[in-house]
Amino acid sequence: MVGLVAPPRLDDEGQPIPRKAVERVGSWGRFRDLYGRATAWALPEAQQALQNGVFELVVTEVSSGVAASAGAVYSVDNDNEDWLTFNFRCKGTAGNGLSLELTPKRFQNRVQSYELTIKDGSEVIESHRNLSPLPGSSRFVGAVLDASDSLVSAAVANHAVTDYSTADVLSTDAHSTVVAKIGNEDMLTVFKLDSGTPDVEFKRVGSAEGDRIEVKRDPGGGGEVLLFGGLEADPKVLGALADALNSEVDLAVELVAAGGSSSLAGGVDATVAEYTTALDQLVDVPDVDLVIASVQDLDLTRGAQIYGAVIAHCENMSADAKGRLGFGQVPATTTDAENIDLVGSLVSDRFALFAPNGVMGAAVGRIGSLSYYQSPTFKSLAGLGAIEPELRTEQQRAYLKAKLVPIAELPGRGNVVVRGITTDGDQINVRRVADHAVRGVKQIGELFIGKLNTEDGRNALKQKLNEFLLQMAAESAIVPSTDGTDPAFKLDVYSTQADFALGIVRVDLAVRPVRAIDFIYATVLVQV
Numbered sequence: 001m002v003g004l005v006a007p008p009r010l011d012d013e014g015q016p017i018p019r020k021a022v023e024r025v026g027s028w029g030r031f032r033d034l035y036g037r038a039t040a041w042a043l044p045e046a047q048q049a050l051q052n053g054v055f056e057l058v059v060t061e062v063s064s065g066v067a068a069s070a071g072a073v074y075s076v077d078n079d080n081e082d083w084l085t086f087n088f089r090c091k092g093t094a095g096n097g098l099s100l101e102l103t104p105k106r107f108q109n110r111v112q113s114y115e116l117t118i119k120d121g122s123e124v125i126e127s128h129r130n131l132s133p134l135p136g137s138s139r140f141v142g143a144v145l146d147a148s149d150s151l152v153s154a155a156v157a158n159h160a161v162t163d164y165s166t167a168d169v170l171s172t173d174a175h176s177t178v179v180a181k182i183g184n185e186d187m188l189t190v191f192k193l194d195s196g197t198p199d200v201e202f203k204r205v206g207s208a209e210g211d212r213i214e215v216k217r218d219p220g221g222g223g224e225v226l227l228f229g230g231l232e233a234d235p236k237v238l239g240a241l242a243d244a245l246n247s248e249v250d251l252a253v254e255l256v257a258a259g260g261s262s263s264l265a266g267g268v269d270a271t272v273a274e275y276t277t278a279l280d281q282l283v284d285v286p287d288v289d290l291v292i293a294s295v296q297d298l299d300l301t302r303g304a305q306i307y308g309a310v311i312a313h314c315e316n317m318s319a320d321a322k323g324r325l326g327f328g329q330v331p332a333t334t335t336d337a338e339n340i341d342l343v344g345s346l347v348s349d350r351f352a353l354f355a356p357n358g359v360m361g362a363a364v365g366r367i368g369s370l371s372y373y374q375s376p377t378f379k380s381l382a383g384l385g386a387i388e389p390e391l392r393t394e395q396q397r398a399y400l401k402a403k404l405v406p407i408a409e410l411p412g413r414g415n416v417v418v419r420g421i422t423t424d425g426d427q428i429n430v431r432r433v434a435d436h437a438v439r440g441v442k443q444i445g446e447l448f449i450g451k452l453n454t455e456d457g458r459n460a461l462k463q464k465l466n467e468f469l470l471q472m473a474a475e476s477a478i479v480p481s482t483d484g485t486d487p488a489f490k491l492d493v494y495s496t497q498a499d500f501a502l503g504i505v506r507v508d509l510a511v512r513p514v515r516a517i518d519f520i521y522a523t524v525l526v527q528v
Contacts, residue, residue: 021281024379025050025057035059037149042094044295045361053369058288060281062270070095071266074259075103084133084141086264092296093267095151098125102259105129115260116141118151126150146459153265179235233516269297276309283317289435290324290368292360298331300338304345314350321442323435325428326351327462328393329360330404336395340402349424349431352405356389359407367428371438375429375441375476375516376420381407384415395492433477434512440468441507448505453495462493465507488512 025031028050032040037054040047046057070088075312084102101117114133118126131141133156142154148253270278275293282288295302310326317324328346330339330353343353354360362381370376387409391399396418398405403425406418420428448461469489471480478488490510499506 021060022285023059024053025059031059032149036089037250038089038095042092042296044358045292045294045364048359048361048383049292049365049368052365052381054365058282058285060278062274062278064091064270064274066268067091067270068268070098070264072100072262072264074262084154084156086154086262088152088264088267089150091267092269094296095264096267098151098264100152100262100264102262104259104268114141116145145377149462153316172512255447267296269295272302272305272309275306279309279313287324288322288433289324290364290447291325293323293328294362296490298329298357300331300334300342303328303331303342307346307351311346311348311351315348318350318435318438321438323431323438324350325431325435327360327364328353329357330355332357336398339404340398343402343404343423347403347423349422349426352420352422352428354405354407355399356387356391356407359384359415362363362415363405363407366417367420368373370429371475372432373429373472373475374515375427375518376417377427377516377518378410378413378418379420380413380418381415381417387415394431407431420516425516427516429516430513433472434511436477437469437472437509437511439475440472441465441509444468445507453500453503453505458495461505461507462491465491465493465509469509469511472511476514481512486512 008080023034025034029048031046031050034044046059049057069091070093072081072086072093074083074084074086085101088098095414097120098121101115101119103115103117105109105113105115113129116126116128116131117124126148126350128144130139130140130143132139134140142156144150145152145154229493275295279293282291291310291314293306295306296344307326307328310328314324314326326348328351330342334342346353355364359381361398362384363376366379366381367376370379384407387407391408392407396408399406400419400421403421405421407415408418410418411414422428422431444464445461447464448457451457469478469491473488480486480488488511490508492508493505493510
């Protein structure tokens with residue numbers, strides 16, 4: 001089971017969505033339902049792991065007071081006043097660099113709606129049409145993006161509705177044009193009336209709550225009130241008015257011809273200390289055995305510090321008989337020499353480092369899908385496509401010599417783990433077999449806590465442990481020595497007189513984990 005440290009998803013107000021300390025996720029659909037598309041974008045390891053067969057993800061979010069989401073702001077007519085703001089729905093740097101294209105769409109030389117396109121480089125990843133910038137409209141851009149679980153959210157800049165006209169009352173006639181404005185002075189013209197439309201009156205009305213706006217149709221004939229709303233910082237009034245008047249009178253809404261290209265920027269990742277705190281949420285989840293920290297802003301310094309915290313976490317949990325392996329990946333922009341240097345700071349029998357960047361989730365998912373005694377070496381990986389950058393044979397050899405795990409495409413096999421080893425050079429499956437043995441002994445031992453320390457009691461414990469180890473031997477998880485002189489395991493259960501006085505029973509256990517074939521040396525004799 002994989003423990004995954006993830007960035008939090010933001011709600012429509014840009015605030016983290018409250019969740020349980022950890023969430024268990026067994027399918028990609030469930031992950032999308034819980035965390036949304038933006039978190040999935042920021043956390044590609046989740047989909048990769050599930051695609052490669054991992055049984056379950058245990059996800060804990062990073063709670064950060066430092067992290068910020070990437071954003072972009074559009075203004076009107078080259079004015080300094082903000083108009084529409086867009087924000088990536090997840091804190092961190094994952095949204096940085098995504099480009100937005102907001103295009104006004106005209107009909108009969110009048111702006112009627114907008115089209116929004118979101119790109120990652122040249123690839124279009126989202127496209128939304130027939131959008132309105134008026135918050136009360138049924139096609140308000142923010143509402144449309146929310147409903148579609150877009151990567152970004154949108155909001156109207158928080159301007160007060162400061163002026164509807166130079167007069168308190170605007171009674172329209174066949175020649176009236178501007179009937180409402182939003183923003184400061186005439187920054188944005190919101191409504192225009194076509195000629196021949198019925199009169200519509202906008203009137204300020206003083207009340208105990210402050211000035212409000214009353215909108216009437218055919219005021220001279222005592223027409224009904226269409227809308228009654230506040231003036232204070234409430235652009236939603238105008239959006240609702242647009243829909244109301246379009247159904248009541250022949251109203252044409254003219255929107256400002258603003259838009260253009262922009263890029264999301266300003267995303268900031270959580271601190272090393274905040275990642276470490278998130279790791280602590282996994283302490284009380286005993287069935288996790290593989291741990292990933294998904295780091296968005298990954299460089300050599302942060303990688304060494306955060307992955308060092310992962311190693312410390314795994315070693316502490318393993319000391320409590322809850323064996324865990326941690327995993328990381330090299331940064332995207334580092335050189336081979338820098339990657340090899342990074343391995344030197346992360347040497348541990350409880351950590352594996354993958355290269356190149358972007359493959360970790362698939363590799364860990366494949367490891368999690370295998371039986372605990374199976375090696376990931378030369379096992380195929382799904383969902384990666386063409387690996388970039390492709391590792392040449394010389395790079396693979398240099399990485400393996402440095403105890404760094406390369407992922408590469410091999411002829412006839414697809415993308416594979418070239419050799420599954422930890423940063424101290426041992427096989428990953430050897431450590432998993434040892435951890436399985438420790439967990440099994442602990443679980444069986446706990447069944448005997450509180451029972452009598454008699455010869456029969458100790459023999460019963462020994463028989464249960466022997467049964468467990470024989471099952472491991474039957475699975476070929478533990479094996480005899482190659483010459484057959486040493487058994488797959490040795491077991492002794494006893495209690496000295498001093499132990500007896502303290503209520504202690506001792507178990508001495510030795511196991512020989514099976515090892516995978518990593519190399520084949522062939523000697524070929526050519527005879528004449």
